[in-house]
Amino acid sequence: MQMEPQPFDRVLSSMCTEPHPVAREAAERFLATNPGDPGTYRTVSALEDDAIAILGEIAGLEEPAGYVASGGTEANVQAVRIARERADDRRPNVVIPDSGHFSFHKASDVLGVELRVVPTDDRHRADVAAVRAAVDEETALVVGVAGSTEYGRVDPIVVLSEIAADAGAMCHVDAAWGGFVLPFTDYEWHFDHAAIDSMTIDPHKMGQAAVPAGGLLVRSSDLLDELAVDTPYLESTDQATLTGTRSGAGVASAVAAMDELWPDGYRGQYVRSQNNAEWLAGALEQRGYAVVEPTLPLVAADIPQSTFDALRAEGWRLSRAATGEVRIVCMPHVTREMLASFVDDLDRLESRSSAPTAGDD
C-alpha cells in the first residue's frame, strides 16, 4: 500500500487537525484496545474515566458522566436519543436553530423524532423568539450551538436552557468544535453557566486528540441509563454507546492531549488561532470581501465561485456555508504563514480573473 495521507498544509475546511505529538504517541500505543469491552480492555477503560473527568472540568460539570464517542455526530444523536427516551410523547420534537449541525438531521431520521428548525438572528445566533414560538408540550429537547460549524457563533445558552426548562424539555449544547476554545472567552456556554442536560465536546477537534475522539457529557449518570442495552458475552454487562467496538487510540489520545494542554496549552492555541482568524478577516476586508466577524477562530467570507474553484484547483481544501460563504477554520495546523500564502494565491487568482491578458479575448 503505497498511498500517503494528504498533507495539512492547505487544509482550511476541516474541523479536525493534526494530533498533538503526545496525542499521536498515545494513540499509537493504544491502537490495539477496545473501550467498548471494558472488562477485557481494562487500562483503556480506566483512561476513559480520566477523559470524562477532564472534560467535566472543562465543561463545568462537578460529577462528570459521559463517554468518548466516535465524534460529534454520535454524541449529538445520543443526546437526541436520551431526550426521546425521557419524553412522554410518541412523536417528540427537537427545536434547533438553523445553525445546528447536519448530524441532528441524521438523528431525526434515525430516531424518528421531528426536527423543528428555527431561524438564526442577524448575528447568526438562535433567534430566541423563534425558539420560544416553536417549543410546545411535545418538545423533548432544545438544542443550542456553542461554536457553530458555519460561523463559529455561540447561541444564548442560558436563555435557551430557561425556555427548555419552562417547557419541561431537556437542553443540549453542541460544543463539538467550540468546547476547547470557549473556556478562554466570556461566553456562558457550559453546565455551570446554565441548566443544560447534555453536551457534545470533541477532543479530536480543537482538543488536538487523534480521530476518533468525540465526547458526550451528561449532567447526571442516570441519563446514560436511557441508552444502555444488555451485553451478553462481554465481561461487562451493559453498553450505553451507539457503536459497539470503539477506538482505544482515540480515548488514550484524548487523555494525553488534555493532560498536556489543559488549560495553558489550549489557552495559547486559542490566542494564536483567534489572532490568525482576525488577521485573515482583516486581510479579506481590506480586499473588499464581505466577512463575517470571527467571534471564535473561524472566518467566513464571500468569495466568488470562480475564485473558489480556482483556489481549490491550486490544492486549497475549502468548503462553503449553506448561504455560500467560504469557511476558513483556524485549526491548530493553520499557521499565519499558511494564511498569508492563501491570501497571496487569492490576490494572484483574482487579478488574473479581473485583468484578462491580451490572449484571453
Place this chain on the structure above:
Amino acid sequence: MQMEPQPFDRVLSSMCTEPHPVAREAAERFLATNPGDPGTYRTVSALEDDAIAILGEIAGLEEPAGYVASGGTEANVQAVRIARERADDRRPNVVIPDSGHFSFHKASDVLGVELRVVPTDDRHRADVAAVRAAVDEETALVVGVAGSTEYGRVDPIVVLSEIAADAGAMCHVDAAWGGFVLPFTDYEWHFDHAAIDSMTIDPHKMGQAAVPAGGLLVRSSDLLDELAVDTPYLESTDQATLTGTRSGAGVASAVAAMDELWPDGYRGQYVRSQNNAEWLAGALEQRGYAVVEPTLPLVAADIPQSTFDALRAEGWRLSRAATGEVRIVCMPHVTREMLASFVDDLDRLESRSSAPTAGDD
C-alpha cells in the same frame, strides 16, 4: 500519561486482536485523516474504495458497495435502518435467531423496529421453521448469522434468504467475525451463494486490521441512498454513515491487512486458529468438560463458576455465553502455547478446588 495497554497474552474473550504489523503501520500513518470528509481527505477516501473492493471479492459481490464502519454494531444498525426505510409499514419487524448479536437489540431500540427473536436448533443454528413462522407481511428483514458470537455457528443462509424473498423482506448476514475465515470452509454464506442484500464483515476482527474498521456491504449501491443525509459545509454533498467523522487509521489499516493477507495469509491463519480450537476442545473434553464442537475457531465449554472466577483472578480474560458456557475465541493472537498455559492453570485450579489441602478445613 504513564498507563500501558493490556497485554494480549491472556485475552481469550475478545473478537478483536493485535493488528498485523502492516495494518499497524498503515493505521499510524493515516492517524490524522477523516474518511467522513472525503473531499478534504482524498487519499483515505480512495483507500476506502479499495477496502470495499477487496471486501466485495471476499464476500462474493461483483459490484461491491458499502463503507468501512466503526464496527459490527454500526454495520448491523445500518442494515436494519436500510430495511426500515425500504419497508412500507409503519412498524416493521426484524426476524432474527437468538444467536444474533446484541447490536440488533440496540438497533431495535434506536430505530423503533420490532425485533422477533426466534430459537436456534440443537446445533445452535437458526431454527428454520421458527423463522418461517415468525415472518409476516410486516417483516422488513430476516437476519442470519455467519459465525455466531457465542458458538461460532453458521445459519442456513440460503434457506433464510429464500424465506425473506418469499415474504418480500430483505436479508442481512452478520459475518462480522466469520467473514475472514468462512472463505476457507464449505459453508454457503455470501452474496454469490444466496440472495442476500447486506452483510456485516469486520476487518478489525479476524481480518487483523486495527480498530475501528468494521464493514457494511450492500448488494446494490442504491441501498446506501436510504442512509444518506445532506452534508452542507463539507466538500462532499452527502453521507451514508451512522457516525460523521470516521477513523482513517481504521480504513488504511484494513486495506493494508487485506492487501497483505488475502487470501493466503488469512487461509494460513484460519488453519492455525481452527487447529488450536480443535486442540483445546479435545483437551477440555479429555478432562470431562462438556464442549460445544468448534465448527469455526471458537470453543465454548461448561466450566464451573468457581473455576471461571479463579481463572479470571489469574488474569485470564474470559466471558460467558448466555447459557453459561465459557467462550474461548481463537483469534490470531491466541497461540497454542497460550492455550496450553490456560489448560495448565485450569488443571491446577480444578485440582485445588476438588482436593482441598489439610489447612482448608
